[in-house]
Amino acid sequence: MNITIKDIAKLAGVAKSTVSRYLNGGNVSETTKAKIRKVIEENNYEPNSFAQSLKAKKTNFIGVIAPTLDSYVTSTVLMAIDEELRKREYTTLIISTSKHVDREIESLINLSRQKVDGIILISTGITDKHYQTIQSIRIPVLVVAQEVDAFNCIINDDYQAGFAMGQYMATQGHRSIVYLGVTESDVAVGQKRKQGVLDGLAQAGITEVHTYISQFDLHNASEVTKKALGTSTPTAIICATDTIAFGAMKTISKLGKKVPDDYSLAGFGGYNISEVIHPTLTTIRFKNEQTGIQAAKTIINMTEGEEVQKLQVSGFHFIEGESVKKI
Amino acid sequence: MNITIKDIAKLAGVAKSTVSRYLNGGNVSETTKAKIRKVIEENNYEPNSFAQSLKAKKTNFIGVIAPTLDSYVTSTVLMAIDEELRKREYTTLIISTSKHVDREIESLINLSRQKVDGIILISTGITDKHYQTIQSIRIPVLVVAQEVDAFNCIINDDYQAGFAMGQYMATQGHRSIVYLGVTESDVAVGQKRKQGVLDGLAQAGITEVHTYISQFDLHNASEVTKKALGTSTPTAIICATDTIAFGAMKTISKLGKKVPDDYSLAGFGGYNISEVIHPTLTTIRFKNEQTGIQAAKTIINMTEGEEVQKLQVSGFHFIEGESVKKI
Structure with missing residues (x-):
């Protein structure tokens, strides 16, 4: 029987990426190492070329392009993305565009130069240039906050x-x-x-x-x-x-x-x-936290070549304050 | 007469890093290219090995490690750093630590893996582990918000x-x-x-x-x-x-x-x-904007091997609101 990295991850109760990091000598905690080692020994697993190819490809960095850093909403989404990615042992690299659309393009290219595994683009508007750039960089890109047919998106309702x-x-x-x-x-x-x-x-x-x-x-x-x-x-x-x-x-x-x-x-x-x-x-x-968590989960699935829902919609709460008078 | 990259930069009115990017076929605007070309032609400049060594070393990325993304103060400093670095044609990569000191260490290592030219560490507290890590990664690190003898720092008063x-x-x-x-x-x-x-x-x-x-x-x-x-x-x-x-x-x-x-x-x-x-x-x-601008300028000087002031102190304004009563 051929046991795969996915099986090992499941048996050891860790992420697939952790197993491949273990196999490639990357940074894994001692407790996790012990768990993975046990599963591998019990199943007589022999690393194959897949593990080797992962080594070359995966960096475990996810890029996030944000329109600003001083908005409550964006900050909440960013913090939630970061926490969720960290749980899955990814590092988040954030680039701010100060709401300049051309900087979104520039940042897509810059992050691809940094060989991130995937990019979450919190966008203020998608242009033709976005389409071309996203296609040319050949890295999974998830669009957040704007809906576009050509890409996977998470939007607010x-x-x-x-x-x-x-x-x-x-x-x-x-x-x-x-x-x-x-x-x-x-x-x-x-x-x-x-x-x-x-x-x-x-x-x-x-x-x-x-x-x-x-x-x-x-x-x-x-x-x-x-x-x-x-x-x-x-x-x-x-x-x-x-x-x-x-x-x-x-x-x-x-x-x-x-x-x-x-x-x-x-x-x-x-x-x-x-x-x-x-x-x-x-x-x-x-539901900004939910958007952030979903964005993190979705981009990881995309980098692993798994199917994701094309369009995800986050809900909202109505908060009745004291600023509206019944007349 | 031997003209250097520094001279060309001065004559063309652009940053030294822009000249080396031009020489190495990197991304430079057409207007800037024309300016640099003119200076080079007028002075019969021949690129030497210095330019070649720059090519291998420089990425024009600066890493910034921030304690949080949802504080007004940190966001203001971050936005100012980003704007100033962009003016100097650097790209800012931000990592958030959610105020976990151990993540500052982890982020120093992660950014060094990303081969940034320098790191600005907005710190919540410097430990022995910081010293060891900063020494081991061999990349210029500027500490913001905390004063430590061993490193260049910018602090609030x-x-x-x-x-x-x-x-x-x-x-x-x-x-x-x-x-x-x-x-x-x-x-x-x-x-x-x-x-x-x-x-x-x-x-x-x-x-x-x-x-x-x-x-x-x-x-x-x-x-x-x-x-x-x-x-x-x-x-x-x-x-x-x-x-x-x-x-x-x-x-x-x-x-x-x-x-x-x-x-x-x-x-x-x-x-x-x-x-x-x-x-x-x-x-x-x-003066958060001033802190951000100074941090950007200082880290660039550090990456270029120039002397910088060991400790810079940012000032403050007193804002008298209505929340204090004279009794």
């Missing part, structure tokens, strides 16, 4: 989350709404989340929605809110992210107005800091 | 910042103080910052300070505050970080008490989110 928020605002009696969104080049947040909000509102017969485009930072959001409140007279403001909502809060406070007495306010994010802000923010929290 | 905060609390009339600190294994924050606070208070004759140890997260800080307020009756609480202060704020609010009416509160951090919290937090912001 942005449309349904937006829809839930739109519906909620309608049930609270709001009829005149300002929506502070982000650039449409970000398909997930700029298009789907927004469309969800608009459809959720429309279902309740609300079509008076003034939309504005903000950057992702608090400062710009605060400026855009000033402009929006100069031209619109909403009862509620829905923001594409919590940071944008904090920017809006800052402007509302500067104008001598109050949340939720003068304006109801909601965001998307569910940062833990929201709890200490008064009033606490009504928001939607995506 | 934690003692002076603490002292300024202690003095300020005293001038506001507070005489009974709770200090929520962190583990002493973190020399910079756990020891120096705390000692600064205690000395600043002591200079004003205040010695009634009850100190507690908190973790770095909001949740634990909130628990520790509950315990602290169960045994101490301070007029002011000084927290080693803003996140700890937010945790304290949460507990104070849960107890039906108010900041600053019932307890004055201060932190260290100066996160931009503090602006939208009511009352705004009195805190100290270190």
